[in-house]
Amino acid sequence: MSAPGLMLQSTANSRWLHPGAWWLWALGLGAAATRTTDPLILGLIVAVATLVVSARRPQAQWAGAFGVFVRVAAIVVVIRVFFAAIFGVRVGTTELFALPTVALPSWMAGVTLGGPFTAEMLVIALIQGAQLATLLICVGAANSLASPVRLLKALPSGLYHVGVACIVALSLAPRIMINVRRVMHARRMRGRPTRGLRAAAESAVPVLESSLDDAINLAAAMDTRGYGRSTATVPGERTLQAVLILGGLVGIALGLFGLLGATGWGWVILALGLALAVSGIGLAGRRVPRTRYRPDPWGWQESLTAVSGIGAAVVVSATAAGGLTVPLTWPALAPLALVSVLAAAAPAALTPSPPEPWGST
Amino acid sequence: MITFEGVSFTHQGASSPVLRNIDITIPEGDLTLVIGRTGTGKSTFLNLINGLVPHFTGGTMHGRLAVDGLDTRTHPPRDLAGIVGTVGQNPRAGFTTDTVEDELAYTMESLGYSPDVMRRRVEETLDLLGLTNLRQRSLDTLSGGEQQRVAIGAALTAGPRVLVLDEPTSALDPAAAEEVLAAVARLVHDLAITVVMAEHRLERVIEFADHVVRLDGDLELEDPATAMAGNGLQPPVVRLGHALGWEPVPLSVRAARRLAPELRAAPFHPSPRRPGGDVVATVRRAGVTYGRRAALSDIGITLRTGQVTALMGRNGAGKSTLISLLGGSRRPDRGTVRLGDVDPAALRGPDLLQRIAYVPQDPTDLFYTDTVQRECAEADTDTSMPEGSAWSRLCELVDTVDPRTHPRDLSAGQQLALALAIQLSASTDVVLLDEPTRGLDYPGKVAFGTWLDRLAEAGSSVLVATHDVELVAVIADRVIVLADGEVVTDTDARTALTSSPSFAPQVQKVLAPLPVLTVEEACSL
Numbered sequence: 001m002s003a004p005g006l007m008l009q010s011t012a013n014s015r016w017l018h019p020g021a022w023w024l025w026a027l028g029l030g031a032a033a034t035r036t037t038d039p040l041i042l043g044l045i046v047a048v049a050t051l052v053v054s055a056r057r058p059q060a061q062w063a064g065a066f067g068v069f070v071r072v073a074a075i076v077v078v079i080r081v082f083f084a085a086i087f088g089v090r091v092g093t094t095e096l097f098a099l100p101t102v103a104l105p106s107w108m109a110g111v112t113l114g115g116p117f118t119a120e121m122l123v124i125a126l127i128q129g130a131q132l133a134t135l136l137i138c139v140g141a142a143n144s145l146a147s148p149v150r151l152l153k154a155l156p157s158g159l160y161h162v163g164v165a166c167i168v169a170l171s172l173a174p175r176i177m178i179n180v181r182r183v184m185h186a187r188r189m190r191g192r193p194t195r196g197l198r199a200a201a202e203s204a205v206p207v208l209e210s211s212l213d214d215a216i217n218l219a220a221a222m223d224t225r226g227y228g229r230s231t232a233t234v235p236g237e238r239t240l241q242a243v244l245i246l247g248g249l250v251g252i253a254l255g256l257f258g259l260l261g262a263t264g265w266g267w268v269i270l271a272l273g274l275a276l277a278v279s280g281i282g283l284a285g286r287r288v289p290r291t292r293y294r295p296d297p298w299g300w301q302e303s304l305t306a307v308s309g310i311g312a313a314v315v316v317s318a319t320a321a322g323g324l325t326v327p328l329t330w331p332a333l334a335p336l337a338l339v340s341v342l343a344a345a346a347p348a349a350l351t352p353s354p355p356e357p358w359g360s361t
Numbered sequence: 362m363i364t365f366e367g368v369s370f371t372h373q374g375a376s377s378p379v380l381r382n383i384d385i386t387i388p389e390g391d392l393t394l395v396i397g398r399t400g401t402g403k404s405t406f407l408n409l410i411n412g413l414v415p416h417f418t419g420g421t422m423h424g425r426l427a428v429d430g431l432d433t434r435t436h437p438p439r440d441l442a443g444i445v446g447t448v449g450q451n452p453r454a455g456f457t458t459d460t461v462e463d464e465l466a467y468t469m470e471s472l473g474y475s476p477d478v479m480r481r482r483v484e485e486t487l488d489l490l491g492l493t494n495l496r497q498r499s500l501d502t503l504s505g506g507e508q509q510r511v512a513i514g515a516a517l518t519a520g521p522r523v524l525v526l527d528e529p530t531s532a533l534d535p536a537a538a539e540e541v542l543a544a545v546a547r548l549v550h551d552l553a554i555t556v557v558m559a560e561h562r563l564e565r566v567i568e569f570a571d572h573v574v575r576l577d578g579d580l581e582l583e584d585p586a587t588a589m590a591g592n593g594l595q596p597p598v599v600r601l602g603h604a605l606g607w608e609p610v611p612l613s614v615r616a617a618r619r620l621a622p623e624l625r626a627a628p629f630h631p632s633p634r635r636p637g638g639d640v641v642a643t644v645r646r647a648g649v650t651y652g653r654r655a656a657l658s659d660i661g662i663t664l665r666t667g668q669v670t671a672l673m674g675r676n677g678a679g680k681s682t683l684i685s686l687l688g689g690s691r692r693p694d695r696g697t698v699r700l701g702d703v704d705p706a707a708l709r710g711p712d713l714l715q716r717i718a719y720v721p722q723d724p725t726d727l728f729y730t731d732t733v734q735r736e737c738a739e740a741d742t743d744t745s746m747p748e749g750s751a752w753s754r755l756c757e758l759v760d761t762v763d764p765r766t767h768p769r770d771l772s773a774g775q776q777l778a779l780a781l782a783i784q785l786s787a788s789t790d791v792v793l794l795d796e797p798t799r800g801l802d803y804p805g806k807v808a809f810g811t812w813l814d815r816l817a818e819a820g821s822s823v824l825v826a827t828h829d830v831e832l833v834a835v836i837a838d839r840v841i842v843l844a845d846g847e848v849v850t851d852t853d854a855r856t857a858l859t860s861s862p863s864f865a866p867q868v869q870k871v872l873a874p875l876p877v878l879t880v881e882e883a884c885s886l
Contacts, residue, residue: 060459060499149459167457185690186726189719189784191710191743202729209769210723214454221455224411226442226471226519289473293466294480357499 014353017056019146020154021302025052026142028309029344032316033134037324038331041316041341042130048345049141056347057144058354061174069140073133080129085117091326092120124324150296157288158281164227172215179210230287241283248277305347315340362389362523362555363410367424370405370414379405383424383580389522390553392545392569394560394585396594397576398802399772403559406576407525410557411445412438429522443472445523446516450531452508453500461495461503461511462487468519479518486514489552490544505676506537510544517548524548526558530565531799534675534828536863538565545569561802564596564831564867568613585612594803597831597867600880617871627886629875634838634854637665641790641822642687642705647696649682649846656682657846659696664791664822669813671833671854672826673864674843680826681722683843684793687824688719700790714744718784718792718821722799724776725769733771733779734764740783755782758812773800774808781812792816794825798832810836834858834866834878854878 026049033045057063085099090112099114148170152163183206184194193199222228251273258266316337365383372379379402387393395403408414415422416437426433429444446468449455458464465486469479487493490510495503503511509529516524526545530538546569548554560566567573573588574580586609589599598617602610605624611617642664649657657679664670664687672680685691686698689705698705700716708716721727730736737751744750755762758778762771768779777797785792792813798806806829813823813836827833833840833854840857842850842864850857858864859876868883869876877883 061501147459149463153463164457182721182723183726185685185688186719186721188690189688189713189717189721190727190740191712191714193710205729206726210726217449217451217454218457220413220417220438221447221449222457223417223438224413224442224445224447225457225468225515226439227457229439229442229471290470291473291476291479293463293470293476293483355497357502 014355016147016150016296016354017145017305017347017351018154018296018298018302019148019151021298021305022146023142023151024306025309025344025347026138026145028306028311028313029141029341030135030138031313032337032341033131033138035313035317035320036337037127037131037320038334038337039127039130040331041334041337042127042134044338044341045134045312045344046137048341049137051345052348053141053144055349056351056353058147059357060147062148062170063144065143066137066140069136069143073136073140076133076136077126077129080132081122081125084121084125086113087111088117088121088125090115090118090121091124092118092328094119096122120326120328123328124326127324153292154296156281157285157290158283160285160288160290161228164222168215168218172211172218175214176207176211179207179214183207183210229289237283237287241280244276244280244283246280248273248275248280251276301347301351305351308344308346312340312344362429363387363557364427365409365424366426368409368426369423370402370409371421372405373419373421375420380409380576381580385574385580385582387555387557387572387582389555390549391571392549392556392558393572393574393582394558394563394566394570395574395576396559396563396588397578398594399774399800399805401576403576404527406574407447407527407557407559409433410523411447411525412436412441413447439471442468442521443519444521445525446513446519446521447525448509448512448516448527448529450528452505452512455512456500456508459499459501461492461498461500464500464511464515465492465518467515472519474519482518482520486518489517489547490514504537505533506540509533509537509541513541513544513548517554521554523555523557526556526560528559528561531561532676532828534673535830537676538562538828542566542569561800562596562829562831563594564598567596567599586610596803597834597880598871601868601871601883604880604884614867614870617867621871624883624886625872625875627875629877629882629886631855631876631882635668635817636853637668637822637838638820639666640664641666642700643698644683644686644693645697645699647686647693647698649679649686649691650694655846657686657693657843660843660846660848662841662848662851664824666790666820666822667817668838669817669823669825669836670839670841671837672824672841672843673828673830673833674849678843679846680843681795682846684719684795684824684826687791688717688793689713711743711745714784715786715788716790718781718786718789720777720780720784720792720794720797722796724780724797727780727783728768731767732765733762733768736768736779736783737764743783744786746786751782754785755779758782759808772805774805777801777809778812785816789816789821792821792823794823794827796826796828798827798829806832806835830858830864830866833864834869840864 029045029049033042036042053066095116095118098116101115102113104111104113149167152167155163183203187199187203188194251269255266255270255273258269319334319337365385368383369378370380395406397403405414409426410428412433414420428441431441431444456464457467462483465483466479469482487496490513492510492514495507500508530541533541542565545556549556567585570585572582573585574582575588589595589610589612598614599610599612602617607620611620640663644660644662647657647660648655660683674680686693687705689708692706705717728736730739737755740751741748755778758781759775762775771779798809801809816823837854840850840852840854841848855876855878858866858878859869866878868880869878872883
């Protein structure tokens with residue numbers, strides 16, 4: 001009987017970290033990025049995210065998301081600089097080059113188009129672009145580290161059906177790509193061009209047909225496996241539940257709007273909206289008789305991961321110096337903020353490694 | 362256990378019912394086999410039991426069908442989920458999670474089983490189907506046979522009384538198919554689960570069956586031997602028994618072997634198969650890598666004119682990759698592929714069509730238009746051949762096709778014929794077929810075999826990837842076996858099929874050590 005021993009060993013060394021922990025960690029780092037304009041801290045956040053992803057990314061198709069997000073982040077920076085050159089507010093004195101100015105009608109007085117582009121403008125655009133890019137990279141890290149299927153499993157029962165719809169969408173996307181490849185292959189063998197508009201139009205029908213077949217097969221399989229079974233409900237309960245969730249969402253939106261406006265009642269409405277939504281989802285959850293098989297546990301590694309991310313957000317926000325001003329000055333060294341971001345690298349070493357797709361033998 | 366009372370079913374928009382007046386009671390704990398030619402409604406019959414027909418598919422059902430006392434008219438599939446487990450042809454298409462354990466637990470989660478019951482059932486099922494070593498594996502990394510066993514396990518964990526299997530082995534290589542069928546047989550024997558199964562390749566399952574329902578016959582529960590007697594769908598061992606007048610007709614290789622000792626002592630002079638003519642295609646030291654995995658490593662093969670070559674091997678051994686190399690759909694990462702003296706990857710348009718005919722696993726991938734007629738006309742434009750050539754080729758292959766039919770509405774055999782008709786030209790060098798026989802019944806395979814025979818006689822080189830050893834025994838001149846991206850066997854069909862137990866056809870198993878492959882050869886002894 002060596003099998004149980006082997007199994008225990010493998011589960012002790014590698015397991016899935018709760019996906020919620022990864023998301024809290026990543027969103028904390030992302031929040032920190034939006035609160036600072038210090039290029040050193042931004043760079044460090046990217047480095048920390050990259051380090052953790054390279055250490056704890058599992059071997060799975062969805063784990064490739066990080067690379068995609070990094071590429072998108074780079075594009076974001078380029079676009080930000082491009083727009084700054086055309087629409088940016090003309091500040092600074094170190095002119096790099098000048099674009100022709102376009103005269104705008106008087107009713108667009110606040111907008112400038114073209115004009116001199118300065119080094120100051122370039123730096124500001126780069127830093128602002130980097131903030132958004134860093135946030136994107138953090139989200140990409142969460143996408144690569146936390147299995148989407150496991151995240152959806154951890155959702156409350158009330159969101160179960162929405163969650164399954166998301167899983168199906170996630171699993172069908174790669175299958176559509178496989179169908180595209182197959183149909184293009186067949187096209188070539190019929191002696192037709194595989195590039196160009198006509199090829200895309202003509203192969204759309206077989207691709208969509210086979211993807212639809214896939215979706216219908218999956219739906220049938222899920223139906224025979226009890227998906228969508230619900231317990232009997234009192235009439236009126238469904239309406240109440242819909243009203244609660246919708247009302248809650250409106251409340252959350254209004255509350256966030258209020259917070260942005262910096263009026264005092266924003267928090268109240270936000271809290272009220274959240275309460276409504278949570279009770280609506282809770283009520284919906286009562287109708288779903290679903291249980292969970294071996295839910296991911298929340299251990300000290302999860303707490304550590306979440307705290308390290310949120311900690312970075314709190315410390316960086318608290319120590320953040322003001323915005324970007326001209327003339328530009330190198331921000332004062334913020335040792336506390338740097339240390340808090342560095343601490344967010346701890347999950348790279350202290351969390352369990354994800355299980356191997358080919359098993360632990 | 363399952364009671365059909367005057368059940369008829371008509372598909373939506375169809376004028377006549379596909380199943381008519383079924384009155385059957387399927388007893389508990391037995392394995393019932395549903396057989397019939399392609400298009401006789403096997404899947405419909407099975408899906409009536411799990412409620413997908415008519416709740417999911419639509420259509421009109423008459424009569425009453427009760428499973429374990431539950432009327433399927435008032436119980437949709439999700440309410441029957443705890444009583445009927447369903448496994449389809451392609452397990453990957455029905456997976457909803459990403460690891461083995463989660464997949465096994467899915468149905469129980471939907472039905473709200475308590476966590477400790479789930480845990481226990483998953484462990485039991487892992488043991489029952491021999492999946493313990495795979496428990497944490499990602500479903501994408503499993504072989505076809507393993508995936509199918511996981512699908513069966515996932516259907517079992519909720520503790521159903523009935524298991525419905527729709528051609529569970531049709532996509533599997535011989536060894537994986539045996540592994541799955543052994544698991545099913547064990548469920549019937551040990552757990553007394555009622556199994557209703559449809560299967561084209563009767564040679565694999567008939568010996569396990571307690572009853573047979575012939576959908577193009579009397580629609581009654583019959584004893585397997587009786588059902589096989591008056592039936593056009595006979596596996597080789599039954600055909601052999603009939604041809605030689607054995608009584609009772611054997612259903613298994615073992616039974617047949619007991620009846621055949623004199624036959625095995627007879628002298629046998631095998632007629633050689635076609636040796637092939639000139640070399641038309643060569644693959645030299647070709648390697649293909651997907652990510653970190655080598656799909657093909659240093660493959661070297663040659664294809665000759667006037668010969669049918671069967672390409673065999675486990676799922677994922679590299680068969681499809683080799684075919685795509687020969688078709689020029691991808692270039693090898695290392696090594697060369699030549700068709701005569703050209704690189705097939707450089708061929709385009711009519712040049713390509715003139716030299717290579719390719720039929721994919723799903724022939725409908727090749728079809729673009731909405732009628733057979735227009736498909737043929739487009740093919741003539743593509744190949745720059747006179748109008749009507751594709752249509753006349755199609756008529757040579759199959760007797761009656763309405764030119765206004767939608768290509769997707771054709772039967773599996775007709776689709777295959779249409780795919781060949783639009784791909785062939787007057788001078789096709791190489792015909793490549795990637796697992797073409799999945800949906801074909803025995804008569805369909807016989808017709809398919811004669812098409813390939815004609816192509817080879819006309820001088821083409823035919824390469825057909827398949828798992829079907831019985832088909833290979835009849836049609837192939839030469840067999841190439843791939844394993845793990847390498848060629849492990851490349852020899853004439855008789856040597857290849859007599860030297861390995863997993864690739865031996867039924868007749869060969871009965872008559873070993875004589876190198877007899879087909880019923881016709883056995884009758885000439």
